[in-house]
Amino acid sequence: MATLSSKLDQQLAQVNQRLKAAQLGIQIERRGQRLNLRGTLPPRPGTQRLRPHQQRLSLALPATPAGLKQAEIEAKIIAAKLLDKSFRWQDYQTVPSLGFLGALSLAEQVAAYEDMFLRVGDSSSRRTTWQTAYAPYLRQLLHHAAAHPDWALPELIYTLLEQLPPHRRQRQVACTALQGLCRFLQVELPIPLSRFWGHYSPNRTQERQLPEDSTIVAAFAQIPHPGWQYVYGLMATYGLRNHEVFFCDLTGLANGDPQGRIEVLATTKTGSHYVWPFPPQWIDVFQLRSPRLPQINTDLSTTPLQRIGQRVNQQFRRYGIPFRPYDLRHAWAVRTIHYGLPDTVAARMMGHSVAIHHRTYHRWLTLRDQQQAVARVLAQQGDALELNL
Template sequence: MKADIYQEAFKDFQSSATTDGSYLGINKAAKEQEAHMRMKVQEKLKEANLRLKEMKAKVSLTMKGNAIQLRATLPLKPGDTNIKSRQTKQYQISLNIPANLDGLKTAEEEAYELSRLISRKCFEWNDKYLGCKASQNIDINFGEIYDKFEDIFFQTRKRDIKSEHTFTEYKKVFKREFKSDLIVNKKNIEISLSKIDSSSKRFQGIKVASIICKYLEIDIDFQKLKLPIIPQKRDIPQDKVIIDGFDKFEKYYELNKHKKNPYWNSYLIYRLAYGLIANYGLRPREVFNQPDIDWFISEDNKDNTWKVHNDNKTGAREVLPFMPEWIELFDLKNKKALEMLKQRTDKIKSFSQLTIIVDKNSQWFKRIGLEFKPYDLRHACAIRAHLQGIPLKAAADNLGHSIEMHTKVYQRWFSLENRKKAMNTALNEKQEMKMLREQNIYLQKKVESLSLELEKYKLNKILI
């Protein structure tokens, strides 16, 4: 199986630690995986060349760009000459074989075939060996690429929950933006992308198109096709709204418990998730993807940290609560709710199962009448961290992204109300500092006055 070949090559792959959830961070991780796969192909190519040498084949393999070529000493091409007047010359033959593990197998077979022709002295320069372009990519349409998009995507990526999530999103974009009966070429890719009016959707389309172009070796300058990002309006909930929102779970349950639905108490899971996201600034998936409940309730967990599993967007991290008092307020150590969350998440064995529970979490927000989304609670943490005066690096690490991403998030969603809070806090602190300085001057003068009186008292004592 193709997938098995590539995933076997990723078994020893370890991604570098990152706290950057931005496109640049994700792109860096993808490039690391591509580099790892290229290294594996180079290792396998060396092994193939050793086998060819052992079999006394007169052909070797080389890697050039994204292709594997055959190298051999052959009769002169028609019209070619040799400066040493010989009738043979070393050539590198391109058969449009991709530089991947499947291509390597094909290249080795072609090398043996060419070696047999050389040994039998029956080699001829035909269209195949003259480098005439193979017709395999001519008139291929987007529908055909879509059908094998999974194989293409995972040829250079380790298959895990993170990459499965990315692939699923990319496949939706592929189907939405590229017509299946349209021929894949530079012009049609550019036309398809130019029809996307939304800057964010076009950016998604570009990410998918770049994978297609890399696979088919189509050269496009995507920078020219990007649209400027226009920030959308988003109301991030204030702390009072967040606290009121938590209470809505219980109210909804009380209003509907008479329906005798055996799953109604599952609201405890989603109320707990609400509190965890609100207090720790977690991504919703970080609540449900292999949570370490045993650690969270452990007596050794003195700082009440939440451990994010390594198999999440930006890897493992240990998160401190932004509002320690909310642990009690939101009943985050509720044993029944935590046990229910553990039982539910222990059953998750695939990306699709994880997606279902994350989607259900969003549905609960709508069900109980909340006017914001789960991710807004995370953004609220980024803003609150700034208002709390938490250093940027500490806040960014806690949220699992870069300082650049953290700054961009709280600046984008920083409302007038939050600006007023920040300015009032700064002014109050300034006023407080002024009062402290005045008190300090007063106390210094008082100390000086008392010191003088003490000296006078001592002097009078001596004179008496």
């Protein structure tokens, strides 16, 4: 073994001598059982370097005579690309079992990006994000590529974005998905996608007509199934997202905790957090101390959170509930404002930032809500004046 290694090192020295004599500026290195190239190469995409500098480039070639022969060929090819300024780092980014990323078709590149995306972070939430925010626009990109096989990737991306309505959230989501793909492929677009972002803001969205508390209580009776009644009651009382209902620790609630606190588990979209009932009286109104969730598939290895949430939407439509499930969450948020719950606490219970909480919910206070709040404050001041007299 030592003899074979020494012989390979001798061959490597001879190859490097030839490359040096040809003034190609590229050398081959043996690092363990693999061969790499080393030379003055352009900065990698995403780095802070601005000028070419000494870097290594992995070839995924074995340290064998055959691998060395191929490495010498690659060194000459790369040297030629450097001369005519056609060298691209993405051509040498490897994908396990697939080879160089730059040599793959666009469909294979998107599949590799999906695999990488889903392997980072929490699998259930990443899978939901991929299916709802990334996959739709990447599928559209592949349709464009099939219809225009001669178009370059930037042209496909720009055409897709221009077909989406400007100043809308869907264009921003598309920009995010496509920018992620470009970053993965190490492709620098000639026109930044920020130019297509637009001026969308959640504040532009149409305000919802939230159901009054009396309407929420009355609609509970429209649900004949005890399990879906329980889902409805939990969402109304705790402001839960559709899927969160099925991923809660209800032990304290079932055991008679006087505050009725529950825990939304870490398997949900925004991680573990505690929630208190508003109003607490609804624990008894909706009989929430006796958990009876319906039997549905909550195995996140086979069922994404989005699909679980869709089941709730389907049941609301089935039972003729006159508002959407998420309206229960929004009504809960506005209700906590009337109770005087600090935004920092309410936002934590809802699993989002204070900025999002304030921007989303404070603007939904209707004239009726404001009148009730003013009347309550004036009544409190009147009581205080009577005490002072």
